[in-house]
């Protein structure tokens with residue numbers, strides 16, 4: 404078994420203060436990730452975790468809550484009692500009203516004068532980001548600290564700028580860690596390794612050889628009790644503006660000079676700024692929005708989006724987006740990037756497909772000209788893998804070509820040694836590494852690019868296209884690709 408690399412782990416003391424300490428994200432992601440880091444021996448012995456919320460609890464009540472609610476979300480083998488106990492010893496709880504600065508003295512007292520880095524993780528709604536930062540500053544807790552902001556950071560360019568301006572009054576950009584958990588996924592890291600650690604792909608990674616690129620992030624889940632939030636958000640804001648555009652920027656970026664945070668983020672920013680703007684007529688042609696209707700997921704009937712709790716009657720919020728975008732630079736001019744994401748689709752899959760051009764002339768007959776015959780598929784989840792598809796001769800007489808695959812399944816090769824996105828990202832915050840966090844200018848560029856789509860949808864009389872749950876989205880998504888003589892991977896053959 405290959406040992407997991409612990410390069411970059413940092414053993415300086417820290418206090419990790421978790422606002423929204425009894426919330427869904429704390430329960431499902433953040434506390435399980437901190438436990439994993441603790442279990443893996445990657446946290447400093449004197450690293451402390453302080454849960455903060457309005458719920459009336461003391462530390463022992465909070466520990467009970469953690470036992471009941473967090474433990475079931477910890478992945479992997481059974482939890483060793485001694486490791487679990489030593490994890491709980493790190494945790495304390497402070498009850499405060501995040502919007503009331505006068506209540507922060509309790510937090511200041513709990514943090515005391517202990518040395519070490521302070522990290523404030525805001526796993527709360529964005530409406531609390533500015534009040535919390537202001538209250539931390541008034542309580543004298545902001546200086547030298549790090550602040551972690553969860554998405555959604557705003558609702559559009561304007562609201563995200565307002566938050567960034569206000570937070571920026573108190574924290575410098577190098578103290579601000581904007582989370583996009585996709586950047587913490589092992590497979591996304593692997594994309595960087597694949598592109599910049601090998602000489603094999605780089606010469607082909609350009610318009611001369613690439614015909615199109617597809618990025619899919621499909622989910623089987625629906626809105627999962629988040630109907631209220633989701634109905635005001637929709638797939639464009641929830642997934643495209645952040646996760647999908649971040650994936651696109653990593654796929655399309657120029658090789659950075661180093662893996663230094665700003666070297667990487669500068670290159671991603673160049674891509675985001677080079678996204679071809681979409682005028683209204685192009686939005687209507689090249690952006691498809693859909694909404695799920697009743698159907699079945701793994702043979703279990705599921706309801707329509709409209710019937711989900713918290714969704715407004717007649718809501719036009721999209722649960723599916725497919726779109727075509729181009730990157731206007733020398734490397735990519737004219738190459739279509741097709742992005743799609745949706746809830747209640749036929750499968751859970753996140754993958755990037757790089758379609759290379761067919762041979763310019765086939766001495767071997769028409770089978771060598773088949774689109775999609777030379778392709779690299781990078782599967783991010785589930786089962787991270789890289790598949791290289793090529794053509795080979797069918798055995799026997801004649802020269803009939805057939806698609807074959809070269810597969811690299813990372814879990815088989817590295818045998819389970821993977822780290823969950825949140826664990827990596829939290830360790831990066833603690834260690835002060837910013838490369839996997841979104842810089843303000845990147846975020847602005849992404850909002851700026853999606854803004855005309857939001858605006859156009861606000862004025863369109865047409866509704867999102869319906870699709871049955873358990874399918875791959877509305878027919879218009881297939882038609883979009885068909886107009887470019889291509890199709891989504893599941894539509895082949």
Ligand code: BG6
Pocket residue numbers: 584622641753
């Ligand atoms: C979150 C979105 O950012 O990403 C959710 O808010 C979505 O709606 C989730 O379900 C998907 O993340 P993952 O890691 O499960 O692909």
